[in-house]
Amino acid sequence: MQPLDTSRTAGVTPTPRRRAVLAGGLGALAALGPLAAGCAAPSASASGRTRLRYWHLFGGGDGLTMQSLLRKFSKAHPEIDVEAATLQWGAPYYTKLGMAGAGGRAPELAVLHLARLAGFGPGRLLDPFDLDLLAELGVRQRDFPENIWRRGQAHGRQFAVPLDTHPTVLYYQTEVCEKAGLLAGGKLRPIRGAEEFADALRAAKKVTGRPGLVTETLGVDCIIPWRLFATFYSQTGAKVLSADGRRLALDDAKALKVLEYMASLVEEGLWLRRADYTASIGLFNEGRTAFHLNGEWEIPSFRPTGLKFSMTRVPPLFGRPTAQADCHSFVLPHQADRGGEPNRAAHTLVAWLLKHSVDWAEGGHVPAYAPVLKDPAYLKLEPQSEYRDVIDDVALDEPAWFTGSASRMWIELGAVFSGVLTGSRTPRGALAEAKQRLRALLDTPNPLAGAAS
Known part of the structure; x- marks a missing residue:
């Protein structure tokens, strides 16, 4: 997503800084200091709405599509104040997200490539999803390919909910x-x-x-x-x-x-x-x-x-x-006091984006939420729907x-x-x-x- 994928950034050669930060390990992590850890935030904005901070790495066409979806979500849910931040794709993003989770003062919601979950401290840097709450919002395990859903699990709990596969x-x-x-x-x-x-x-x-x-x-x-x-x-x-x-x-x-x-x-x-x-x-x-x-x-x-x-x-x-x-997935970065309305708002946004991922699919990604794969609006997308059945045959890294x-x-x-x-x-x-x-x-x-x- 040099590319438009958030898996490289479309049409742009990635910079050497990606390798440098990645190789920097804990030194690069520590250098981010309090910026990466985030800062304490009240659960409600000044307007009285529930504050929902959402970090993602979508740039280019993906970023524009996500912005459009978030505007639609805000109109449908005026009680939730979404503060979305687009961070630099690749190693810088993951370093900052890891440090935020380590500090326990992270955003309510973030995006993570599913194949990176194992190295991201599920249970320490990430909090598990409330599956009962997701079910209440209309999202259940049976709505996803089994192999992709299972990759979001650790220690018997669900730490990642897939949005797509690319x-x-x-x-x-x-x-x-x-x-x-x-x-x-x-x-x-x-x-x-x-x-x-x-x-x-x-x-x-x-x-x-x-x-x-x-x-x-x-x-x-x-x-x-x-x-x-x-x-x-x-x-x-x-x-x-x-x-x-x-x-x-x-x-x-x-x-x-x-x-x-x-x-x-x-x-x-x-x-x-x-x-x-x-x-x-x-x-x-x-x-x-x-x-x-x-x-x-x-x-x-x-x-x-x-x-x-x-x-x-x-x-x-x-x-x-x-x-x-790989798959873009939603995760809940660790918060020392996760719960209440901000946590419910995070689950609400996840469920809404999954159900409205036809728009997301226009950029090429295959929706992970199975009901969308049968949506007539998705089936009309050409050539996107031509390769939709690959969802059952994706090979993620071990x-x-x-x-x-x-x-x-x-x-x-x-x-x-x-x-x-x-x-x-x-x-x-x-x-x-x-x-x-x-x-x-x-x-x-x-x-x-x-x-x-």
């Missing part, structure tokens, strides 16, 4: 693919297997004279190579870490197969070797290539240009139809403090696998380095653990 998807140029004979009824023909995907790229290249696929392959905090590896590797059924996130579980043979395949597409000239994030968006937007692999949040980047494109799920190249993803969006694993392994695509590393060498970095991360204590104790 998976890796396949964008395609409809005119190019039509000329290449890859469409049927205006939609991309099903692609089954790695060789069929390579054939599709070859057919597209014959039409354009250029590589059939463009993605981010290099740049500061380059993470798309990791997300693509994670997508293809998940399709083999293998895991990077053990289920509890404490041990390395990488399957060398399957990982090497994926990396060698990725390298082979580049070497054959089917995948553009060198492009940073912004360039990859620009090249696809100019119609210079047939396919683009990325998160689904770039719809707002392509729509205004009149580009004739559509989207679909990432084809099952290695067996299973899974795709790497739970560890260093996984999830904007995490050290994404940044470090993104840099390693970038070399496979640019040619600076062999697949076998990249695999060895990735395992070395993962072992180092596993041996490193959670920087937030001290703040949470």
Whole structure:
């Protein structure tokens, strides 16, 4: 969300500061001082309404959509005074949120990437949701995919309620693919297997004279190579870490197969070797290539240009139809005196945003609240509804403090696998380095653990 995703910020290359703050650990945390901890706040505003402080990291198109939703909420709930704060995406956001929770003087509500929950001190930095209160407001566990809902749990309690999932998807140029004979009824023909995907790229290249696929392959905090590896590797059924996130579980043979395949597409000239994030968006937007692999949040980047494109799920190249993803979720940062009307207001906003997430879905994210997936208004969204069933096949990182969006694993392994695509590393060498970095991360204590104790 450089990108519009709040998973990177659309079309903008992330800055080095993301890595610097992330690596800063407790030093960076402490440097935020009282600002991060927040300040004591009364439960009611001067107008007598219940005060609800809400922190999020949504910028770009996501941010505009969230602002619009909050305006609508305020009209529907004039008794609640929402004070929304948009903080810097990535490591700075999480450092500040962690410090606020550690001080017990945090906002009433915040957004957290679901895959980061394990490292965020549920029960210490975060408070659990009141499921009876959510049920009273019309939101129940059965309204969510089981695997996503379950990832929000810790110690038998619910610490995160998912808003959406933002998976890796396949964008395609409809005119190019039509000329290449890859469409049927205006939609991309099903692609089954790695060789069929390579054939599709070859057919597209014959039409354009250029590589059939463009993605981010290099740049500061380059993470798309990791997300693509994670997508293809998940399709083999293998895991990077053990289920509890404490041990390395990488399957060398399957990982090497994926990396060698990725390298082979580049070497054959089917995948553009060198492009940073912004360039990859620009090249696809100019119609210079047939396919683009990325998160689904770039719809707002392509729509205004009149580009004739559509989207679909990432084809099952290695067996299973899974795709790497994370989820935006709501959390309750720890407050020493959580309860009363401010806590009820937080639950009320969560329930309202879930029920009105058709608007949120316009930017590309797949709503996690199942009733919305059946809403006629959502089903009319094109191409968003084309990949909605991926909600049942998302592959989140295993739970560890260093996984999830904007995490050290994404940044470090993104840099390693970038070399496979640019040619600076062999697949076998990249695999060895990735395992070395993962072992180092596993041996490193959670920087937030001290703040949470």
